[in-house]
Amino acid sequence: MTLRLVKAFLKPIQQEDGLNISGGKRGRITIHEVAAAAAVSISTASKALNDTGRMGAETRERVKRIAGEIGYRPNALARGLLSKRSFTIGLLTNDTYGRFTLPVMAGISDALVDHGVSVFLCAIEDDPALAQIHVDAMLDKQVDGIIATGKRLDRRLPVDLSNLHVPVVYAFTEGTPNSVTFRSDDEQGARLAVEWLVKAGRRRIAHITGPEEFFSVRERAGAYHEVAGHREPVLYGVWAESWGHEAVEQLWKRPGEKPDALFCGNDQIARGASDALRERGVKVPRDVSVIGFDNWEIVAAQTRPPLTTVDMELKELGRQAGLTVLALAEGRSVEPGVRKLPCRLIVRQSCGGNAPKE
Amino acid sequence: MTLRLVKAFLKPIQQEDGLNISGGKRGRITIHEVAAAAAVSISTASKALNDTGRMGAETRERVKRIAGEIGYRPNALARGLLSKRSFTIGLLTNDTYGRFTLPVMAGISDALVDHGVSVFLCAIEDDPALAQIHVDAMLDKQVDGIIATGKRLDRRLPVDLSNLHVPVVYAFTEGTPNSVTFRSDDEQGARLAVEWLVKAGRRRIAHITGPEEFFSVRERAGAYHEVAGHREPVLYGVWAESWGHEAVEQLWKRPGEKPDALFCGNDQIARGASDALRERGVKVPRDVSVIGFDNWEIVAAQTRPPLTTVDMELKELGRQAGLTVLALAEGRSVEPGVRKLPCRLIVRQSCGGNAPKE
DNA sequence: ATTGCATGAGAAAACCTTTTCTCACTTGAC
DNA sequence: GTCAAGTGAGAAAAGGTTTTCTCATGCAAT
Numbered sequence: 001m002t003l004r005l006v007k008a009f010l011k012p013i014q015q016e017d018g019l020n021i022s023g024g025k026r027g028r029i030t031i032h033e034v035a036a037a038a039a040v041s042i043s044t045a046s047k048a049l050n051d052t053g054r055m056g057a058e059t060r061e062r063v064k065r066i067a068g069e070i071g072y073r074p075n076a077l078a079r080g081l082l083s084k085r086s087f088t089i090g091l092l093t094n095d096t097y098g099r100f101t102l103p104v105m106a107g108i109s110d111a112l113v114d115h116g117v118s119v120f121l122c123a124i125e126d127d128p129a130l131a132q133i134h135v136d137a138m139l140d141k142q143v144d145g146i147i148a149t150g151k152r153l154d155r156r157l158p159v160d161l162s163n164l165h166v167p168v169v170y171a172f173t174e175g176t177p178n179s180v181t182f183r184s185d186d187e188q189g190a191r192l193a194v195e196w197l198v199k200a201g202r203r204r205i206a207h208i209t210g211p212e213e214f215f216s217v218r219e220r221a222g223a224y225h226e227v228a229g230h231r232e233p234v235l236y237g238v239w240a241e242s243w244g245h246e247a248v249e250q251l252w253k254r255p256g257e258k259p260d261a262l263f264c265g266n267d268q269i270a271r272g273a274s275d276a277l278r279e280r281g282v283k284v285p286r287d288v289s290v291i292g293f294d295n296w297e298i299v300a301a302q303t304r305p306p307l308t309t310v311d312m313e314l315k316e317l318g319r320q321a322g323l324t325v326l327a328l329a330e331g332r333s334v335e336p337g338v339r340k341l342p343c344r345l346i347v348r349q350s351c352g353g354n355a356p357k358e
Numbered sequence: 359m360t361l362r363l364v365k366a367f368l369k370p371i372q373q374e375d376g377l378n379i380s381g382g383k384r385g386r387i388t389i390h391e392v393a394a395a396a397a398v399s400i401s402t403a404s405k406a407l408n409d410t411g412r413m414g415a416e417t418r419e420r421v422k423r424i425a426g427e428i429g430y431r432p433n434a435l436a437r438g439l440l441s442k443r444s445f446t447i448g449l450l451t452n453d454t455y456g457r458f459t460l461p462v463m464a465g466i467s468d469a470l471v472d473h474g475v476s477v478f479l480c481a482i483e484d485d486p487a488l489a490q491i492h493v494d495a496m497l498d499k500q501v502d503g504i505i506a507t508g509k510r511l512d513r514r515l516p517v518d519l520s521n522l523h524v525p526v527v528y529a530f531t532e533g534t535p536n537s538v539t540f541r542s543d544d545e546q547g548a549r550l551a552v553e554w555l556v557k558a559g560r561r562r563i564a565h566i567t568g569p570e571e572f573f574s575v576r577e578r579a580g581a582y583h584e585v586a587g588h589r590e591p592v593l594y595g596v597w598a599e600s601w602g603h604e605a606v607e608q609l610w611k612r613p614g615e616k617p618d619a620l621f622c623g624n625d626q627i628a629r630g631a632s633d634a635l636r637e638r639g640v641k642v643p644r645d646v647s648v649i650g651f652d653n654w655e656i657v658a659a660q661t662r663p664p665l666t667t668v669d670m671e672l673k674e675l676g677r678q679a680g681l682t683v684l685a686l687a688e689g690r691s692v693e694p695g696v697r698k699l700p701c702r703l704i705v706r707q708s709c710g711g712n713a714p715k716e
Numbered sequence: 717a718t719t720g721c722a723t724g725a726g727a728a729a730a731c732c733t734t735t736t737c738t739c740a741c742t743t744g745a746c
Numbered sequence: 747g748t749c750a751a752g753t754g755a756g757a758a759a760a761g762g763t764t765t766t767c768t769c770a771t772g773c774a775a776t
Contacts, residue, residue: 032762040726043728046763047764054723055723075498075762076500080731081435081761081762086499091479102455102460105479120478121463122467133471137476140431240660242660389732390732399756401735401757401758402754402755404733404734413755414755417755433731437733439731439760442761
């Protein structure tokens with residue numbers, strides 16, 4: 001009794017006590033206001049606005065006009081409650097830097113904004129508990145679907161998404177057996193790079209790359225071997241500039257002929273390698289061509305000379321993942337399986353002349 | 359008539375025609391199921407789960423236990439419809455790279471996940487129409503508030519957020535007159551850097567920075583002058599490595615004594631400068647100390663030697679922005695105005711000995 | 717004049733929760 | 747034995763929308 005009084009007493013105080021600049025939600029216009037203003041029932045108003053039901057053309061137009069005039073916008077919560085579609089999806093990622101996530105996110109958003117879909121971004125940093133909290137929060141909010149993305153093709157997110165009652169699509173991360181997964185075609189990308197070097201007349205192409213336990217490293221190395229043969233060993237290391245630097249030292253300290261091209265596992269390695277070559281007085285691209293992987297602008301474009309590199313088209317990947325999860329949410333069926341998206345070669349100056357695009 | 363028939367006929371077909379792997383939403387457990395399973399009314403079930411109302415302790419426990427067992431999770435849409443709180447906020451940004459947005463986002467998410475709040479991320483690339491679409495979509499979804507963030511303190515987002523009926527907080531972008539804005543204290547950050555150099559015994563400190571029309575550039579330059587005096591001119595340029603490189607050329611080509619320290623406007627410039635120094639045979643930090651700004655790991659940590667730099671604590675900034683928008687959404691009042699958050703100096707190896715933290 | 721049937725529009729249910737109100741029952745005090 | 751107060755629990759309304767069902771009207775055909 002006393003408690004209730006206090007509570008009731010407190011509320012107006014709270015709202016009074018400061019210049020509340022929130023604006024509050026009072027006065028949001030509902031379909032009731034539209035109906036009243038147009039002198040029709042809410043059913044008629046709803047039908048008019050949604051172009052459903054039967055009614056005179058004049059009535060429909062009038063309702064629409066009035067709704068526009070008073071600035072009516074339907075409440076998506078109420079709508080979603082009924083339709084069981086929230087026009088909301090969740091993007092789950094463990095890529096803290098955003099190196100991979102941001103382009104994917106941009107693609108998803110780009111593809112779905114026209115459909116009125118908004119995206120929850122949840123960054124979980126390999127923390128299973130945090131991931132579960134985010135997933136639960138998204139499910140509570142009735143997301144229409146979830147896209148899981150990561151920074152590595154051969155790793156799972158630290159949370160099980162396999163038995164959710166909403167569709168899940170995987171992008172640039174390993175999915176569960178019967179899921180839809182989008183990934184870049186690293187083999188094709190590597191082939192693109194090495195063939196480019198071969199076509200430019202390079203014969204002693206070395207491959208400096210990341211840790212061998214990465215699936216994409218092995219895939220790229222495989223394609224490299226197929227195209228370039230086995231004349232040069234693959235140098236496995238870490239994903240850092242310093243490794244690119246060091247690898248060049250190793251290669252140039254070896255007796256015998258030096259490589260005339262370097263295909264690097266990512267742009268950072270390529271940048272380190274380019275720096276090392278410059279310090280040795282080896283000219284890029286005159287003496288040695290360099291190709292990177294990732295097209296990470298901030299690295300690739302700032303390298304001297306700017307780096308020719310393989311772009312994984314992550315934005316397109318995001319776009320397709322977005323459309324797919326939407327299709328599933330709408331009940332359309334989608335063939336499960338892994339979809340490889342082609343990479344594209346971005347030609348800058350580290351390989352010499354802008355050789356003709358075939 | 360025919361139309362309706364076709365429609366009704368089509369639906370089952372669509373659901374049939376492929377292995378629908380979406381899982382669908384059928385069978386989502388509601389409070390009705392809980393009430394039925396516990397043999398109580400839904401009112402009692404609701405009160406039991408929310409620890410409100412009056413009932414026997416045994417009943418309350420039983421309902422809770424059963425709810426847990428059958429995996430009940432309340433529908434946030436229904437809840438939000440009633441409470442007028444969606445536990446959702448929107449983050450609007452025009453920072454495509456994510457250089458600034460991602461840390462801010464991480465901070466927001468970090469601060470709000472405990473409160474059950476999820477975040478819509480909307481990347482608008484200085485496109486007013488796109489921005490409006492995203493804002494409308496968020497408002498339709500009844501976000502509890504919006505945080506606007508950008509890549510520059512003295513620029514507005516290309517959309518007017520001043521008369522929304524939800525609270526708006528600005529972070530790292532210019533806000534409207536009576537709003538709450540969070541920004542880094544660039545003056546203090548610059549002071550931190552220059553004082554550090556002075557304390558290390560440097561006397562000829564040059565400042566290589568970005569375009570003078572940036573507010574933060576002027577602010578940092580002001581602090582630089584206050585601490586270092588006017589012995590050296592400020593070199594304004596662009597935010598690129600190449601400019602750092604070129605600026606060093608300019609400085610070292612000048613007759614007379616060379617600087618013994620460089621305070622750079624961002625890490626990219628600092629990196630370019632460091633490279634130029636190394637190429638000239640000038641040793642960092644022995645001959646010249648270098649300090650950057652931003653603490654962009656990918657740049658700062660990969661510079662040789664790793665860069666001492668000023669961190670704007672964007673994650674903390676995001677955290678505070680998140681808590682603030684939440685407070686406003688809850689009707690608590692917040693003093694409008696600009697809040698400057700202190701920067702922090704990240705000491706790496708480009709300034710010599712890890713001088714004692716005072 | 718009655719039937720049949722379009723037509724236009726409203727009433728009501730449904731979606732899932734929360735909250736307020738009401739009711740039946742028990743208990744203790746007079 | 748009556749009354750007041752307290753206790754446990756359910757009924758119902760509310761939130762904003764969509765959809766189905768129903769109803770009244772008018773008109774043409776019988």
